[in-house]
Amino acid sequence: MTSSSAIVREPSLLDATCEDFVYDLASISPTTGTEIGIDGFDGELQDFSPEYWDALAERIRDLIADVDALNDSTDESDDEDDFDDVDSLTATLLRDRMALQLEMHHRGEFLRSLNIIASPVQTIRDSFALMPKVTDEDFDNIASRMSKIPAALRGYAESLAEAAGTGNIASHRQIDGVINQCEALGAEGSQLEEVGLPPESAVVEEAKEAFSEFADWLSTELSPQATHEDGVGRERYELFSEYFLGREIDLDEAYEWATDQLAATVDEQVAIARSLYGPDATVLGAYRQLNDDPRYQLRGTDALMEWMRSVNDEVLTVLDGNDLTVPSDLPRVECAIDRAGSGGIFYTPPSDDMLRPGTMWWSVPEGQDVFHTWQELTTVFHEGVPGHHLQMASALMQRQDLNLWRRLVCWNSGHGEGWALYAEHLMGEHGYFEDPGFRMGLLDARRLRLARVLIDVGVHLKKTTPDGAGTWDAQYAKAFLRDNCALPDAILTFELDRYMGWPGQAPSYAVGYRDWLTLRDKALDQGMGLREFHDKALRLGSMPMDMLANEVLNH
Known part of the structure; x- marks a missing residue:
């Protein structure tokens, strides 16, 4: 038989x-x-x-x-x-x-x-x-x-x-x-x-x-x-939100959830800043001192690329066989500089035949020569391993069950970006953010993603600002963003303009991350092991998170 x-x-x-x-x-x-x-x-x-x-x-x-x-x-x-x-x-x-x-x-x-x-x-x-x-x-x-x-x-x-x-x-x-x-x-x-x-x-x-x-x-x-006018209004915004998340959500509840999570993240950052630099230290002051600390500095794009590669190589050996299964033929993630200069970091997946490698692109602004590992370690996990590279390459390798459309074309932002944030969380569970500087970087990234929810929903739905003094607009949003991230001003401006012109996409990161954590808890409660959960979920490819939950929990 x-x-x-x-x-x-x-x-x-x-x-x-x-x-x-x-x-x-x-x-x-x-x-x-x-x-x-x-x-x-x-x-x-x-x-x-x-x-x-x-x-x-x-x-x-x-x-x-x-x-x-x-x-x-x-x-x-x-x-x-x-x-x-x-x-x-x-x-x-x-x-x-x-x-x-x-x-x-x-x-x-x-x-x-x-x-x-x-x-x-x-x-x-x-x-x-x-x-x-x-x-x-x-x-x-x-x-x-x-x-x-x-x-x-x-x-x-x-x-x-x-x-x-x-x-x-x-x-x-x-x-x-x-x-x-x-x-x-x-x-x-x-x-x-x-x-x-x-x-x-x-x-x-x-x-x-x-x-x-x-x-x-x-x-x-x-x-x-x-x-x-930057805001698109509730009707258009609900369509965009559903497009990126794959389902309708209570936007007002998501806004309140992000508000609470942002406050808790700020409290933890304040505690770290004071533990590092004294009782009067501020978070922004801690950012400046971490940037000036030679332990967290890389000089030149060659050093940046080599550091990114070494981090990804190390993570593969740490995770494989423990929390998840790394496919034996997973190609190495490549690292490259993007000339657009926006300051953004993004990933492009391999071709179906794997001849074109999966690549992490760093869009370095003109003149930038110093890079800060305390801030960017979490980004390497997000874009590389165990983030987008492992996620997308794992789906590409499921040729028996996933047809060409499911392997390469179908993409849900809540699933994809949510997994990448969850990947950062997973590396925290492996001790990669015990160093206070790196922990501050993880929280800075998390704080940015939560602030995005408030900015995106707030501006496009014309909600009342957190201080109660008026209605969200781009001017308030820029000040709010500056208060809630360590980005240089040129990159901050690009980020803000991105939210204004791509409604509904930015919240998919934090909302998708919440969905992944919720699904993991339910799977573990059913008796599923962490490795089994990760392997099963990744092999199904990208889809709205409610569909993924149904497949993981009921099949």
């Missing part, structure tokens, strides 16, 4: 349907093909026109119809076409995610999309960082995609103009920020000069000119119609 654990699951009709969808998605949206590592699309670039957004929506509608037809054809006769448990979960997850995509399209949110972090300008710019740069064919692809930038920006302008015609326009803050990004891409020293093509080549010059012209169009055509 063959044990059930030895049975190899064959790809189903639903898996094949999802795979076809992913390839069609890459054809419609070539930068997505580049992002997930599908060959054949690197030389192309979508035009971001209204027709592009309509084509995406139509393909999603076809996918939902295909899934419904497959589901209707199943019965209880053990026919080979029936959905198994994996298919049933895939279908539920797909309908949920795709329905929200269509709702966003229906409301015109994609057509009007313009912000400083996650809209077409950044998609175009950042796609070149992920493209292979080895063979002549690779550089031909780069030149081909770059040659399509002028048409893409013209199509994007058409979408923004159509949205503006119905009163749907980004705020001045976002338009001004994107103008600055476009002007930088059009100027001497542009990132486009560093993608592997001769900087003086015609294709590079034409792409730079296109960004400069688009900046002018934004300034003369779109900006005069824009509002200075």
Whole structure:
């Protein structure tokens, strides 16, 4: 008799349907093909026109119809076409995610999309960082995609103009920020000069000119119609929140919870500051002294990269076989410098074939040469191991149960960012933050994520400020953010602008983290071991946390 654990699951009709969808998605949206590592699309670039957004929506509608037809054809006769448990979960997850995509399209949110972090300008710019740069064919692809930038920006302008015609326009803050990004891409020293093509080549010059012209169009055509209002209001905010979390939540309860958690975090930081530097020490004063402490300093990006690699290598040996199982063929996380200079740190996953490695990117602002490990240790855990790198690579390796869409395309921010914060918490349980400086860094990161909830919900829902003196706005939010994090001013400004233009995303970190802790407690109460819980949850891939809870606790 063959044990059930030895049975190899064959790809189903639903898996094949999802795979076809992913390839069609890459054809419609070539930068997505580049992002997930599908060959054949690197030389192309979508035009971001209204027709592009309509084509995406139509393909999603076809996918939902295909899934419904497959589901209707199943019965209880053990026919080979029936959905198994994996298919049933895939279908539920797909309908949920795709329905929200269509709702966003229906409301015109994609057509009007313009912000400083996650809209077409950044998609175009950042796609070149992920493209292979080895063979002549690779550089031909780069030149081909770059040659399509002028048409893409013209199509994007058409979408923004159509949205503006119905009163749907980004705020001045976002338009001004994107103008600055476009002007930088059009100027001497542009990132486009560093993608592997001769900087003086015609294709590079034409792409730079296109960004400069688009900046002018934004300034003369779109900006005069824009509002200075940053908040999007409750109705739009609830949609964005559900999009990023995968479910509706009580936003007012989340705001109150974050308020209480923030106060407790500040109290702990005050206690550490006084234990380190005396009874009159403040948290901000402790930050300054920790920054000046040579024990926590790295000088130069080479030293920064080497430190990041060494931390990830060490964590793999500490965790494997204890709290979780590290896949034997997990590729090493790579570390790189991003030239955007925003100060942000982010992770890009491996390609499906693992030939392109998972990479931690550090967007170092121009002129920064000193880095502070007390503040950034928790970020390495967040982006690398056991955070996003372990999370995403673990899902990629589940080829038997997770089809291409579930492995590479399906992404829920509450699940993903919540796990990354939970990964920081897990390393605290392993003693990595017993040093008071590193503990202060963990609390600083936690404090930032909690402050984000208050800022994001507060501004967009126009809640009363914590001091009761007025209503949340960007000016109050910036002062509040400055009081609640150790970020340099340039990075702080970018963070604030990000929240204003990407509503609902920032709270997904802390709310998702709360969900992971709650789920872990329930799993342990059921008698599940910590290693079993982590392994089971990670192998299911990304999904809304209520779906994950159902799978972990009831199956």
